[in-house]
Amino acid sequence: MECFRLKPAGFSVSTSQNPDSQPSAETSIGTLGLVEYPHPALFRKSKPLLRIDEGVRDAIEQMFDIMYxxxxxxxxxxxVALPYRMFVVNATGDPHSGEELAFLNPVLSRPRGTAIQEEGCLSLPGLRADVRRPQRVIVEAWSLDGQPIRIDLDGFLARVVQHEFDHLEGRLFTDRLPDAAGLEVKRDLELLEDIYHGKxxxxxxxAEEKIVAELDRLEDQRCKS
Known part of the structure; x- marks a missing residue:
């Protein structure tokens, strides 16, 4: 597995922390939307962010809204078709719970134990299957204000974080299924492919070429010095 540094060379955080400030034309990411299998972004390994700016903060806010x-x-x-190593979680699913977490440039370590639990994915509508994962794991990342995060996770929250981390590796939960279970979901995946290509x-x-070109542009904007 490729090893990404938590704080890559050239990493910077914009100084504006005004919650009412809006991204400039240069930093704006625009309106985001959920993408579904087999969108190219779902198979693309994300690159570490070098810049945390108002565009990134706006994207995180939109991601929470879309998630809820x-x-x-x-x-x-x-x-949401962004090529950045970041994800949001709230294991309660309740926007008023105070349990929102945003992880930028996350790194996972020290997996311990094993647990099997059913999982689904917003980008794979209708698909659910039992997935084996470590019961505990440590996540290290950066917060939106550029502060380091280190949490020893256990149980359901550990599972959610591992699921989202897999996305950053271009991996879906269906890739973790044993052969027999994988065959069972193959037909469902083919149906999603037919729907996607029909659209x-x-x-x-x-078109695929336009999607990939936009992913490349966004990557150049915040992942290259």
């Missing part, structure tokens, strides 16, 4: 609207407990940047043929979704 979709009744999810976690959402990775890949799932592309009708002009409801951009």
């Amino acid at each position: 609207e979709s009744h999810g407990v976690g959402l990775a940047a890949n799932q 592309q043929s009708r002009g409801e979704l951009p």
